[in-house]
Amino acid sequence: MSAAVVIGTSLTPLLFFFLALTYVVYSLTQRWKLRRIIQFMSQIPGPPALPIIGTFYIFLDQLRTMDVTKFLLDVVESFPETSRHWLNFTPYIVTTDREIVAALTSSRDNVTKAKEYESLRLISAGLFSSTGNLWRKTRRIVNPGFRTSVLDSFDENFSHHVQVFLDAVEERVKTGEEFNVFRMVHSFTLDAVIDNMLGVRLDIQKEKTYRLSRCVEKAVDMFFERSFNPLLWPDLVYSLIGKKKIMLEASAEMRRLAEEVLNERIAHRERQRKENPTAETPQYFMELLLNGIESGEVTKQQCVEEIIELFLAGSLTSAITISWMIKGAAMYPHLSEKVYEEVMSVCGNRKITYDDLSKLTYLDMIVKETLRHCTLPVIGREITSELKVNDKMTIPPGINVIVPLFGLHHDPRYWEKPNEFYPEHFSPENEGKRPKGTFLPFSSGPRNCIGNKYAMRAMKCLLANVVLRFTVSTSEPVPKDIIHDLQYKIVFLICPKHGWNVRFHNRVHKSENPSSELTLATPA
Numbered sequence: 001m002s003a004a005v006v007i008g009t010s011l012t013p014l015l016f017f018f019l020a021l022t023y024v025v026y027s028l029t030q031r032w033k034l035r036r037i038i039q040f041m042s043q044i045p046g047p048p049a050l051p052i053i054g055t056f057y058i059f060l061d062q063l064r065t066m067d068v069t070k071f072l073l074d075v076v077e078s079f080p081e082t083s084r085h086w087l088n089f090t091p092y093i094v095t096t097d098r099e100i101v102a103a104l105t106s107s108r109d110n111v112t113k114a115k116e117y118e119s120l121r122l123i124s125a126g127l128f129s130s131t132g133n134l135w136r137k138t139r140r141i142v143n144p145g146f147r148t149s150v151l152d153s154f155d156e157n158f159s160h161h162v163q164v165f166l167d168a169v170e171e172r173v174k175t176g177e178e179f180n181v182f183r184m185v186h187s188f189t190l191d192a193v194i195d196n197m198l199g200v201r202l203d204i205q206k207e208k209t210y211r212l213s214r215c216v217e218k219a220v221d222m223f224f225e226r227s228f229n230p231l232l233w234p235d236l237v238y239s240l241i242g243k244k245k246i247m248l249e250a251s252a253e254m255r256r257l258a259e260e261v262l263n264e265r266i267a268h269r270e271r272q273r274k275e276n277p278t279a280e281t282p283q284y285f286m287e288l289l290l291n292g293i294e295s296g297e298v299t300k301q302q303c304v305e306e307i308i309e310l311f312l313a314g315s316l317t318s319a320i321t322i323s324w325m326i327k328g329a330a331m332y333p334h335l336s337e338k339v340y341e342e343v344m345s346v347c348g349n350r351k352i353t354y355d356d357l358s359k360l361t362y363l364d365m366i367v368k369e370t371l372r373h374c375t376l377p378v379i380g381r382e383i384t385s386e387l388k389v390n391d392k393m394t395i396p397p398g399i400n401v402i403v404p405l406f407g408l409h410h411d412p413r414y415w416e417k418p419n420e421f422y423p424e425h426f427s428p429e430n431e432g433k434r435p436k437g438t439f440l441p442f443s444s445g446p447r448n449c450i451g452n453k454y455a456m457r458a459m460k461c462l463l464a465n466v467v468l469r470f471t472v473s474t475s476e477p478v479p480k481d482i483i484h485d486l487q488y489k490i491v492f493l494i495c496p497k498h499g500w501n502v503r504f505h506n507r508v509h510k511s512e513n514p515s516s517e518l519t520l521a522t523p524a
């Protein structure tokens with residue numbers, strides 16, 4: 001036996017002993033530092049925690065197979081209302097307790113997102129993932145851009161982009177093929193959000209290459225894959241397996257476009273000032289950010305981050321919800337007929353107006369029931385200052401609180417038919433009976449979705465127009481139980497793994513034909 005082997009063999013136990021000792025010392029120090037948290041966590045039920053992987057071994061099978069469906073079902077069916085978890089020495093509470101959720105979402109002090117959001121910063125560091133004073137300042141600056149008066153000024157833009165969408169569907173009717181409608185819908189929501197919020201009409205729907213849509217989806221898909229898999233959290237691992245490079249490539253495309261749009265808007269503002277120095281600046285998203293740049297409150301770099309985040313948060317979410325609804329129209333034709341009847345009774349043979357949208361109450365029920373199912377799976381906050389829930393519970397700083405919206409939205413205590421598509425959940429009578437805080441598709445409180453009203457308008461506007469012009473069918477089987485019979489993935493919201501395959505047909509109208517221009521217009 002060589003000397004090196006002898007030394008190596010005798011060193012191995014020594015090395016092992018040294019590593020074990022280091023872990024014991026580290027572990028004791030952490031336990032001492034976290035003693036208050038450990039004491040608090042010990043009062044909450046949860047699986048036993050092992051060294052290093054903590055309680056995450058219960059998810060290992062789902063992580064290995066990336067079985068999102070099973071993960072979501074576990075949250076709904078196997079967890080108690082509030083459970084505690086550890087990943088090494090990072091503490092988590094997973095809860096759908098309405099009192100905790102209300103205290104958390106309404107807290108003005110606890111606005112820091114949970115650690116899982118950190119990897120989003122590889123793509124962009126805007127409003128969605130930012131925290132502290134930067135978040136407060138940006139939210140204050142852009143808030144006026146989401147007021148009703150500003151949203152009212154988007155009608156002409158919506159009219160244009162809805163019409164382009166309807167024309168594209170018409171093309172598909174001619175071919176008679178069944179196809180995944182998502183890319184077309186996503187290009188619509190991208191076009192609309194870029195035009196309305198950034199003031200640039202790109203008309204990417206007409207390009208048919210769907211490049212931007214693919215980049216946005218890829219980046220967000222990878223962010224969620226990483227968030228749900230702690231094995232991918234260490235930066236070194238993420239780089240070594242090549243995923244970081246792919247994610248950065250996807251975000252580079254968005255960054256390039258964001259910079260182009262920003263420079264174009266700055267130049268446009270300068271030109272306008274020369275031509276008409278007294279003209280008032282409109283209060284939409286981009287203009288508010290440009291004001292921020294001029295006053296020194298926002299840097300150009302920050303502005304780019306906000307634009308990228310708008311591509312992500314402002315387009316994918318609505319696109320996924322609309323795609324679900326179009327697929328729903330195919331799976332439940334009797335429901336889409338009710339929407340059609342309603343739109344006809346409110347608008348008849350004329351263009352749909354903003355005023356009309358608020359009268360489409362059955363469509364509103366359909367949109368909400370869709371949002372109940374295809375929700376953002378979880379929201380999470382890191383507790384940074386004590387959170388008083390009630391006289392018995394105060395959550396200490398340092399804990400990550402995760403709220404599985406999917407669990408809340410499928411809790412049989414609040415939903416008569418939790419696993420079915422049942423718009424009656426949102427009838428005025430049922431809405432009145434349900435306790436507050438059980439339906440949070442846009443979250444709630446100071447960090448709620450800033451684009452919620454915009455999203456509702458965009459989604460209803462497109463849906464009402466589609467239902468008036470077309471009927472939809474699918475060759476895929478209709479699931480009886482939505483959460484057990486479908487395979488899911490997560491791309492911001494919960495999506496079916498195999499997309500939204502549908503076939504469009506021109507609608508045969510029962511009475512008069514609506515005009516071919518059934519898009520949004522300002523009331524006369």
Ligand code: HEM
Nearest residue numbers: 127128313314317318321376379441442443449450451455
């Ligand atoms: C169906 C459509 C949408 C859904 C379901 C949705 C859902 C949500 C949810 C649940 C949050 C809170 C996330 C959290 O706390 O972690 C959020 C935040 C946000 N959403 Fe939306 N969203 C939608 C559409 C939009 C649109 C159209 C825009 C922009 C035009 C937008 C922009 C944002 C932004 C910027 C935030 C971060 C707000 C902040 O932290 O201050 N969203 N969204």
